[in-house]
Amino acid sequence: MGAKNLARANYISSELLGRKRETVEIVTEEPIENIMKEVETDTTIDRHEVMDMCEELLNEPLHALDHDYALKGLKFAFDSNMPPQMVALDASQAWMVYWIANSMQVFNETTIDEENKRKMVEKLFLMSEDKGPFSGGEGQLPHIASTYAAVNALALCDNFDNCWDQLDRKAIYKWLLSLKQTDGGFTTCNPVGERDIRGVYCALSVASLLNIMTDELIEGVLEYLQKCQTFEGGFGATLLQDEAHGGYTFCAVASLCILNKLHTINVEKLMEWCSARQYNEEMGLCGRGNKLVDGCYSFWVGSTAAMIEATTGVECINKQALRKYILNCCQSTTGISLRDKPGKNGDFYHTNYVLMGLAITESTFKYKMEPNKKSPFDLVSIPSTTEDKPSDLSSINPIYGLPSDVVRKFHKHFV
Ligand SMILES: CC(C)=CCC/C(C)=C/CC/C(C)=C/COP(=O)(O)OP(=O)(O)O
Numbered sequence: 001m002g003a004k005n006l007a008r009a010n011y012i013s014s015e016l017l018g019r020k021r022e023t024v025e026i027v028t029e030e031p032i033e034n035i036m037k038e039v040e041t042d043t044t045i046d047r048h049e050v051m052d053m054c055e056e057l058l059n060e061p062l063h064a065l066d067h068d069y070a071l072k073g074l075k076f077a078f079d080s081n082m083p084p085q086m087v088a089l090d091a092s093q094a095w096m097v098y099w100i101a102n103s104m105q106v107f108n109e110t111t112i113d114e115e116n117k118r119k120m121v122e123k124l125f126l127m128s129e130d131k132g133p134f135s136g137g138e139g140q141l142p143h144i145a146s147t148y149a150a151v152n153a154l155a156l157c158d159n160f161d162n163c164w165d166q167l168d169r170k171a172i173y174k175w176l177l178s179l180k181q182t183d184g185g186f187t188t189c190n191p192v193g194e195r196d197i198r199g200v201y202c203a204l205s206v207a208s209l210l211n212i213m214t215d216e217l218i219e220g221v222l223e224y225l226q227k228c229q230t231f232e233g234g235f236g237a238t239l240l241q242d243e244a245h246g247g248y249t250f251c252a253v254a255s256l257c258i259l260n261k262l263h264t265i266n267v268e269k270l271m272e273w274c275s276a277r278q279y280n281e282e283m284g285l286c287g288r289g290n291k292l293v294d295g296c297y298s299f300w301v302g303s304t305a306a307m308i309e310a311t312t313g314v315e316c317i318n319k320q321a322l323r324k325y326i327l328n329c330c331q332s333t334t335g336i337s338l339r340d341k342p343g344k345n346g347d348f349y350h351t352n353y354v355l356m357g358l359a360i361t362e363s364t365f366k367y368k369m370e371p372n373k374k375s376p377f378d379l380v381s382i383p384s385t386t387e388d389k390p391s392d393l394s395s396i397n398p399i400y401g402l403p404s405d406v407v408r409k410f411h412k413h414f415v
């Protein structure tokens, strides 16, 4: 410290901080160790490993999306029996159908051929002999998340074999009402099931698509959703002020968009929270504070950002950076094509959500109608013109997690 700086330090100490003792200058040969250290935890150690793997891939020029490789894996899934280890997903069969079919459709509108549609309809109706509501596997209890996945999967079948007309919408409505709770939320299953914001989103998504939404069904829902926004700006799973998380925030924001009520929560804080999910180093998104980047949040958080963009006109994540994380770090060259992060295997869940996240990074979002008439079916995604080589994916409706034209056609069928 030079004489001038010492005098300044003394001035600040005595005059501004009111300290009586003189500032002492110590000259040392030893380097001064920084006492402000990052707390080291299992997650910080893992994050440094992930950052190193990403750095190498991000230093490479932008990769192109390998359509052929990804589609080969998806088609194989339709043509083959699942391997024995997939038994762990026995209650998620409707989800598997949706993830695989939706990924195919996001790649190209014509990839689900008639034979695949036949197989899908047959399989989905095995999970609901009465044609709705749906369980996650044959002989299991109906579940709200399986019903959401099955309805989305049927939407992708383009009324093959009149499957849309076969749906028992009255029975689905009655069942949704039976899941409703006095706090405005929905349970996932009768007689026992989880009660969190996923139930609300699945109920509203299904009811709005099938045009069975009533005041009775949505009574108290807005208040429930508003109470789930936490001090961080994102949304927790329940009314218990649990930690804000990308998955639950998506469910809340999409539900608010279905109700045209996004403006009734603290959108500014929500935007701050979304922005904070993106890391400078990896360029991808995480699901909550101090956790690792994961490709699936390209949809859960990316679509939240897209809905905010459509509502406010403001982008709260860096889409170009996210695009680079997806293209350079989330493409696997072995097994199923898209993955969570380098070092992980690809899977159908990540393939679906990473792909939709990529489509979001290459689009801008707005509502077709004037501000106070925001219908979820009028949220449009427009290909952005800035991408050098766009990945040529379908335009996505971020509220439903389906291609926009599929949402429009399916909903119109029931109006
Ligand atoms: C429609 C519907 C049912 C949507 C569900 C949305 C939802 C809750 C998604 C979250 C998925 C996810 C990666 C959880 C991991 O939590 P973690 O604690 O293992 O991961 P983290 O470390 O990234 O937080």
Ligand SMILES: [Zn+2]
Pocket: 294, 295, 296, 297, 340, 350
């Ligand atoms: Zn993930």
